[in-house]
Amino acid sequence: MVLNGFIIYIRSLKTMKRMRKFYFLSFVFLLIIFSCKDDGRIEGVEVESSFVNFDINAVPYAKLSTYAFFTGELKNLNPSSKVIPYEPASSLFTDYALKKRFIWMPQGTKATFDADDKTLNFPVGTVLIKSFYYNTIQPNNTTKILETRLMIRKSTGWIFAEYLWNDDQTEANLVTGTDFTSGSSKNITFKKDNGDIITTDYRIPSETECYACHKLDNKPVPIGVKPQNLNVSYNYPNGLKNQLQKLVDEGYLQSYPSNIVSTVNYKDTSKPLDIRLRSYLDINCAHCHQDNARCDYRAIRLSFSQTTNLAKLGVCILADEPIDPSLERIITPGNPNKSVMHFRLSSTNENNRMPLLGRTIVHDEGVELLKQWISSLNQTCP
Secondary structure, rough: OHHHHHHHHHHHHHHHHHHHHHHHHHHHHHHHHHHHOOOOEEEOOOOOOOOOOOOOOOOOOOOOHHHEEEEEHHHEEEEEEOHHHHHEOOOOOOOOOEEEEEEOOOOOEEEEEOOOOOOOEEOOOEEEEEEEEEEEOOOEEEEEEEEEEEEEEEEEEEEEEEEEEOOOOEEEOOHHHHHHHHHEEEEEEEOOOOOOOOOOOOEOOOOHHHHHOOOOOEOOOOOOOHHHOOOEEEEOOOOEEEEHHHHHHOOOOOOOOOOOOOOOOOOOOOOOHHHHHHHHHHHHHHHOOOOOOOOOOOOOOOOOOOOOOOOHHHHHOOOOOOOOOOOOEOOOOOHOOOOOHHHOOOOOOOOOOOOOOOOOOOHHHHHHHHHHHHHHOOOOOO
């Protein structure tokens, strides 16, 4: 009996030691967890975090990485939790640059729906993130991100923050001072889908240039995040889903109607030609060619919701200014070569080209789409 009691006593001592060791290790683990800084770092150790670092009174930050919008290597643009990717039905042309776009909103806030063709009414603290990159940079078809643009919704309205990526693709730094006042250019050589090699001076916009396109009623506004542009499916990691419904599911949007009159992908040849052309002009031109915007004084109005009226598109409408005697109308039905719009989209001359900003080369596919549409018109102008 005495021997058995001694053995039980020894075993209890070992159990107590194991428990003390367990409690000690648990305490150390909790100490590490609670010593993490807000930016997702442990003292001397960098860790991934699904939490965005955002102080509305401190943004824009000097470095893109500070926001923690992305996890892992920054250049992979792998979004953190609640940083939601999106893509409008048709994309704005920017010298064939590819784009990755994301939305982030503070916890507990929601956007609201105003109208099919009006930007979602985003709450204070919303950040729209848009990175521009090429995956065919010559000579080795390498991928290179050139810039990331943020639009941040503050209590006073939207502000712009432009970030320029370093050559190592490890960081993007805020463009400030004279660089943001005057803008800059970056010489690149890339390969198009058709195999053509293009060299151009890619334009990094100034704040004034940002404002020129993103201006309505003399206030900065986003362009692409309209219900008509987002009412299409996106291939999320968990599968295809309507983008507006995704925003609802994430708690980022209150609701949206089921009857939104929506744009289409202008590249989709299964869609009617006129709908494709109107979608293209909406995303590339309508932000300037609308009331109280940069080109308010022009005759045409190119919003998708208005271009069911051919006169709004410029069909048979006299040109606003003389360019060439053979180009008296904005759109001459059946004749692209006598149409001002075709001439402007085909030009790289800064005095003639449209859009004036955001491109230095001709968008061949866009010009071809316009040419096909003009050629399909068979009416006669008075």
